[in-house]
Amino acid sequence: QSALTQPASVSGSPGQSITISCTGTSSDVGSYNLVSWYQQHPGKAPQLIIYEVYKRPSGVSSRFSGSKSGDTASLTISGLQAEDEADYYCCSYAGSNTLLFGGGTKLTV
Amino acid sequence: EVQLVESGGGLVQPGGSLRLSCAASGFTFSTYWMSWVRQAPGKGLEWVANIEQDGSEKYYVDSVKGRFTISRDNAKNSLYLQIHTLRAEDTAVYYCATRDFDWSLDNWGQGTLVTVSS
Numbered sequence: 001q002s003a004l005t006q007p008a009s010v011s012g013s014p015g016q017s018i019t020i021s022c023t024g025t026s027s028d029v030g031s032y033n034l035v036s037w038y039q040q041h042p043g044k045a046p047q048l049i050i051y052e053v054y055k056r057p058s059g060v061s062s063r064f065s066g067s068k069s070g071d072t073a074s075l076t077i078s079g080l081q082a083e084d085e086a087d088y089y090c091c092s093y094a095g096s097n098t099l100l101f102g103g104g105t106k107l108t109v
Numbered sequence: 110e111v112q113l114v115e116s117g118g119g120l121v122q123p124g125g126s127l128r129l130s131c132a133a134s135g136f137t138f139s140t141y142w143m144s145w146v147r148q149a150p151g152k153g154l155e156w157v158a159n160i161e162q163d164g165s166e167k168y169y170v171d172s173v174k175g176r177f178t179i180s181r182d183n184a185k186n187s188l189y190l191q192i193h194t195l196r197a198e199d200t201a202v203y204y205c206a207t208r209d210f211d212w213s214l215d216n217w218g219q220g221t222l223v224t225v226s227s
Contacts, residue, residue: 001171003153036213038154045204045220046146046154051213089154093212097168099144099156 004029004090004102011108017078020105022090023071028100030071034093037066037075040104041086050075077107085109111135111216113205118221125195129221131188131205136216139163139183142208145190147201148220155201158190159208195225 005023012018022029022037029035037050048057050066053073063078073092077084090102117129131143145157158179159168167179178191188205202222206214 032212034212036211038214040154045217046214047217048213048215051209051215052211057215091154091156091214097159097166098170099159099212099214101146101154101156104153 006102006105009106012080014080016080020075022073022102028092028094032093035073036091038089039086080109082109113218115218115221118223120224121195122227126193129190133186138186143188144206144208146204149201197225200225
């Protein structure tokens with residue numbers, strides 16, 4: 001299976017909002033509300049920030065929100081802060097007990 | 110506090126083998142599905158394999174089927190990834206992670222680097 005499609009990079013100024021898209025197919029994103037998002041700072045392990053499309057784990061800022069429409073999921077970060085500068089990855093259940101990641105998006109603040 | 114600590118990475122020649130380990134603590138290991146995810150240098154994340162709580166069900170990405178084997182020892186709170194016939198394209202940081210019922214990977218280790226080169 002091909003990776004989910006994400007923009008290679010996005011940028012925004014402090015205080016602004018940005019949205020990162022994640023496009024899959026009817027076999028993955030479109031079929032399951034099992035999309036998660038991960039934040040990865042350079043040299044660090046990924047960290048879960050959104051699960052089941054829009055839910056936030058305890059401790060994750062409410063500035064992070066998720067949504068989905070059809071085969072495309074989205075991550076929105078509002079009130080951008082310098083510490084949000086990182087790589088972001090979407091991930092979807094793809095059936096048959098497999099997972100599929102997006103190619104990743106580099107956020108520059 | 111959940112802790113996952115990978116080990117076993119290193120420099121291996123093409124065609125060689127390696128066994129990665131992941132030591133788990135701070136949670137009831139035997140009740141969690143576990144996963145391996147890898148990341149080639151400068152590239153994105155790639156899911157590699159999942160294993161059910163008692164080790165009876167195992168699933169792999171197509172590109173590693175037949176060469177990688179995921180296993181676990183619940184008595185030792187440990188997860189393993191046996192890798193055979195290593196290729197240059199297997200060069201990556203390998204992470205272990207807990208897989209929640211909603212298919213999110215909610216806890217990650219710091220990773221272990223595998224370099225395949227002659």
